Amino acid sequence: MPEDKTPLYTALSRRAEEPLLRMHMPGHKGKAPLPPALAAAAALDFTELPGTGNLYEGLPPVSEAEALAARAFGADSCYFLTGGSTQGIYAALALCCPPGSRLLLDRGSHRAAYNAMALLDLVPEYLYPAVLPGFRVSAGITPEAVKEALLRDPCIRCVLVTSPTYYGVCSDIPAIAAVTRELGAFLVVDEAHGAHLPFLTGAPCAQGRGADLSVASAHKTLPALGSGGLLFASEAFPPERVRTMTALFGTSSPSYPVMASLDWARGYMEGPGGGEYRRAVRTLEAVKKEIQSRKIFSVLGPGAFPDNDLPGVTFDPARLVVNTLKGNLGGFEAARLLEEEHGIVCEMADASNVVCIVTCADSDGDLLRLGRGFAALEEKCPCAPPYRLPASPPPPPALRLSPREAVFSAAESLPLHSALGKIAAESVAPYPPGIPVIAPGEEIDKFGLNYLRQIGYNEDTGILVVRRRKDA
Ligand SMILES: Cc1ncc(COP(=O)(O)O)c(C=O)c1O
CATH class of the missing domain: 3.90.105.10 (Molybdopterin biosynthesis moea protein, domain 2)
Known part of the structure; x- marks a missing residue:
């Protein structure tokens, strides 16, 4: 990859090669006694020094890498996060919601959103998404539901939407953004599971599609290190204010290997990574067809709802969600068999579904092996005891305290x-x-x-x- 394409990763790599006596933290000094598996990343594990930049002060090369990321993801501005989307959700809500204010959010929001409400003293008003038949997972949030809730309670000045969901279900963000803009509320999108989508679809991140702020967990679906995230902000948010908020919820020693990996992953996706992702999705499509052809499985995607009108709902093509109930097999049991008998470790399972995350790091061989694992499950199904689907979740309890x-x-x-x-x-x-x-x-x-x-x-x-x- 050309060096000017990854300013932070390149600057740190160069510095690591210099014969410097590192009399600064981190204490490992980038050398022995670290074991080899840790030493490679630790070589880039610097602190704020001349030439390494400063995340919270917005100094290059960190800020240069962020500017390149903003362009690549189609956002007004980008801020690196070393505390994942969790840190981004805290910062985004802190930027939009005064203490004590009301927040409109999906009941199925990640726990980071619930923790943010406690930290920031926000009062929830929930949206209850429709459920996709058969899979029993959220059908996403509709603009109509957001409009109705905002008209019902004009005090609400901020809406938090999760898109895509863990199951890869995407809501119509431009349409929701049009509603929030019309009714004078901020729109924050938890796009934790969608960092790869701009490189697959060509469309910008949620912030570039109309949201005021959006967060993406680069570490979930891009080749970036664990806990690496991105916060995208519209130009209405002054950079110093955004950095103040990300710093409020981040360590004062943000990980340089994590930041370097964010820079490298973006550079890779703009280079060969985009093609590799599309290759993986093409192979996955064939694997999905093969899984779907077995009577015992249904694969989540547009083809699963031929008679249902799901306006605005789209599906992440890189997510594999297999419903196993027709085979009388629960999702947890299917995931257990895949791991124990085929060494395939799924991202998660629920009572009815198995969820796998596919990325550019998966070779065609890996994906064919995944397909063979599901095929082999078919033989197990007749042995499974009759599977009883658990009850639907109850209505939410009454809120007695904030x-x-x-x-x-x-x-x-x-x-x-x-x-x-x-x-x-x-x-x-x-x-x-x-x-x-x-x-x-x-x-x-x-x-x-x-x-x-x-x-x-x-x-x-x-x-x-x-x-x-x-x-x-
Ligand atoms: C929908 C959603 N939002 C936010 C998060 C938090 O992301 P991170 O682990 O990057 O902090 C997760 C984590 O699984 C998630 O599933």
Whole structure:
């Protein structure tokens, strides 16, 4: 890759080659006694020095790498994150939501959004997406639902939408952005699972498609190191303000290998990576057809809903979601068999589906092996005991305290079965997919407890509940 295409990665690599006596942190000094597996990345593990830049002060070469990323992802500006999309969600909501304000968000939001509400003292108003038939996963958020909620409660000034979801379901971001713009609310998009999409579709990231801010976990779907994320911001947000907020939720020693990998991954995707991703998706399409041709599986994608009108919903072509229920096999069991019998480790499973993340790092051979693994599952299906689909999630409990009051109040741990009527000080979000059945500040009711029992959640598990004032 030409060196000027990756300013940060190149600057750090050059510095690592200089015969310098490193009398600065990190303590490993980029050399022995580190084991070889760690030493290669540690060679680039610098601190803020002349020539290495400064993330939170926006100094080159970090800022140069960010500018190239903004261009590649079609955003007004880009800020590197070393704390994943989690850090980006905190910063984005801090930029849009004054303490005590209301936030409109998908109930199926990642726990980072729930934690952000506690940290920033936000009060939730939830959107409940429709469910895709058969797969029982979110059909995404519609612009109509956002409009209706904003008209119902004009105090709401910020909307958080997750697109794509963990299952690769994408909402119509430009249409939602048109609504939020019309009604004077900020739109923040949690695009944690969609960092690769601009290189597959040619369309910009969510911020470039109309959102005010969007976050992407480069580490999830691009060849970047764990916890590397990107925050994209419209030009309405002054860079110093954005950096103040990312710094508020980040370590003061951001990882240089992580930042270098963000720079390198973007350069790679603008070079050979884009073609490699498209190659992987083409092979995956053939694998999906082969899996779908087996009577026991359904593959999530546009072809799964020939009679259903799903306006605005699109699917990430690089995500493989296989519904296993027709084979009388639960998703967890299918994922277990894939790992134990074929050495295939899926990203996650739920009661009905197995989810695999496919990227440019997967060779055609890897993808064919994945297909063979699913094919072999077919033989297992007749042996499986009749599979009973768990109940649908219950309606959300009543909110008695704000998330912040609940999370930061004096709390005690009770077994779930004794917590009826108490106010939760933490979430109960069976993972995956990690959607809270009970969220902080909500009253624990019989519907939630019954549902948790039905899905086999251990009722002896402790839950933190708010201690009543007289016990405090
Ligand atoms: C939808 C969604 N948003 C945000 C996050 C947090 O991302 P990160 O791990 O990069 O902090 C995740 C993590 O799985 C996620 O699934």
